Amino acid sequence: MKIKLHHPWFVTALAALGLLIGTSAAADEDFSTLVRRLQGEKPAFAERHQKLLAERYDLADRPAKDVTMARGKPVQAGVRVKLPEGTTWDKLAAMSPDIIKSKELWPTGFYPLPHPHHEAGGMVFPQPLIDETKKQTARDLTRFDLDFDLPQHLLPEFPAPIYLTTRPDLGDVSQGQLVTVANFFSLFKDILNPKQLEGLRLLVTPFPQQQFNATDDRRSLHPSLGVGCFDCHANGHTVAATHTVGDIRPDEHRHRIDTPSLRGVNIQRLFGSQRALKSVEDFTEFEQRAAYFDGDITTAAKKGINPLERGSQVHFMAEFQALLDFPPAPKLNVFGKLDDTKASEAEIRGQTLFFGKAQCATCHPPPYYTDNNMHNLRVERFFAEKMINGRKASADGPIKTFPLRGIKDSPPYLHDDRLLTLEDTVEFFNLVLETHLTEEEKTDLVAFLRAL
Ligand code: HEC
Ligand code: HEC
Incomplete structure (x- = not known):
C-alpha cells in the first residue's frame, strides 16, 4: 500500500508516536536509530507546517518600491495575512472582539505561530x-x-x-x-x-x-x-x-x-x-x-x-x-521625530497618526520608540483557544514592547514571527487597539514606520 504523507491521520499518528517515544525513551535508542527515525518523520511534519503557512500567509516575493534595508535588501510590501472568506479588513474592524471571536473571524495569521515542528x-x-x-x-x-x-x-x-x-x-x-x-x-x-x-x-x-x-x-x-x-x-x-x-x-x-x-x-x-x-x-x-x-x-x-x-x-x-547601534535613520531629527524638510507628506501624516488616532506612541515613544515596558495586548479576546500543529493558541500574557527604531530591517514581527510585513503589523494593531483607521491612514502609518 502506498502511504500518502499528507493524510492528517498519518501526521497525527506520527505526532503521537513522537510524543510517546520522544526524548524520554531516547536513552534506549542508539544514535543511528534516532537519526533514521527522525529523518523518516521529517517530511510529514515539514509538509504539515508548510500547509499551515500557506493557509495563513501570502508568502510571495513582492518587494516595496523605493525602500530597502540598510545595505539594500528590498523590504517586502503588502498585507500578507490572509482574510477569512467573505470579509474585509474594514468589516473586521467594525466588529467587536466578542463578535470576531464568536463568528471565528480572527485571521489565521494573527494566531500564535508554531515552531516549524512544535513538538x-x-x-x-x-x-x-x-x-x-x-x-x-x-x-x-x-x-x-x-x-x-x-x-x-x-x-x-x-x-x-x-x-x-x-x-x-x-x-x-x-x-x-x-x-x-x-x-x-x-x-x-x-x-x-x-x-x-x-x-x-x-x-x-x-x-x-x-x-x-x-x-x-x-x-x-x-x-x-x-x-x-x-x-x-x-x-x-x-x-x-x-x-x-x-x-x-x-x-x-x-x-x-x-x-x-x-x-x-x-x-x-x-x-x-x-x-x-x-x-x-x-x-x-x-x-x-x-x-x-x-x-x-x-x-x-x-x-x-x-x-x-x-x-x-x-x-x-x-x-x-552595548556598542551595537541602530541603523542610520536620515529622516529623523535629534528628538527622533521626522525632519520636516526631508520627510514626505505621507510620512508626516503617518507620524501624526502614530502620535494620535493610531495610539502607537502610547507604548512606543521616541526617540527609540519603546517605553521599555511590558504590555498585555490581550489578543485572546478575539479567538477561542485551539491547538495549531502542536501549539496551544491561547493567551500570550504581557510581552516586551520592542523598539521600533530600524524596524523595517528586522522582519518577521512580534515575539513569535507571526507577522511578515509592516503592513501586517498595522492591520494587527488596528484590530487589537480598535482604532478604526482608514485605508489611506494605514498606508501613511506604514510610510512612517519605514522611516524609523
Ligand atoms: C537560538 C538562537 C540564539 C542564540 C544562540 C542566542 N540567542 Fe539571544 N536571543 C534569542 C532569542 C530567541 C531571544 C528572545 C528570548 C525571549 O523572547 O525570551 C534572545 C534574546 C536575547 C537578549 C535580549 C534581547 C531583547 O531584545 O530583549 C539578549 C541580550 C541576548 N539574547 C543575548 C545573547 C547572548 C549574549 C548569547 C550568547 C551567550 C545569545 N543571546 C545566544 C536567540 C538566541
Ligand atoms: C499597549 C501598548 C502598545 C501599543 C498601543 C502599540 N504597541 Fe506595538 N507593540 C507592543 C508590544 C507589547 C509588542 C510586542 C508584542 C509581541 O511580540 O507579541 C509590540 C510590537 C510591535 C511591533 C513589532 C516589533 C518587533 O520587533 O517585532 C511593531 C511593528 C509595532 N508594535 C508597531 C505598532 C504600531 C504601528 C502601533 C500603533 C498602530 C503600535 N505598535 C501600538 C505594544 C504596543
Missing part, C-alpha cells in the same frame, strides 16, 4: 547562515530532523551591517562579512579595545547547547561544539533564527520565539519577550545557563554547560553588545 522544538537556523558558518569555520548547524520554515526574502538582510555607537563616523563596519571566529580579529582589532575584542571573541565562540553538542540525543549529524551567540544574533542583529522559549510548560504552551536584534540594547531596560531580565549582563548569563538547554538545568550538566565568569567574561560580552 520537537529547539534552535533552527536559516540556510544562508548555515552555509556561511560552514564555509568559514567548518561547523555545521544543520539539523537532521527539521529545517527553517520561512523564505529568505521575508527575513532580515544577511549578512547584516554593523553600526557602532562609539564610531558612527565609520558607518557599517562589517565589510559585508558574517563575523565569526575566523575573521573577528582582523575586522575589529583596530576599532575595539582589547577588552571589547575579548567580549566579541566570546560572542562568536560556540558552546554546547541542547540540539548541538556531543551527546547521543543531539540533532546534528556530527558531534558539535555547540552554537555561538552570533549564530542567531548574526552581526549583532538577527537572522530570524527561531527557538521555543524555555520558560513555559507544558511544551504546547511554549512560544515560538524570534531572535531579537541586539541593536540598541544600550537604551533598553528589559530583556527577553517575557523573562524581563534587567540587564544585558543577566541575559548573557541566562542564555547559556538556561535558554540553551530549554530551561532544563539537569541536561545542561550532561551536555557541557559553560558557566561564564561574571567579571571577566559576561561584562566584556555585554560591553560589546
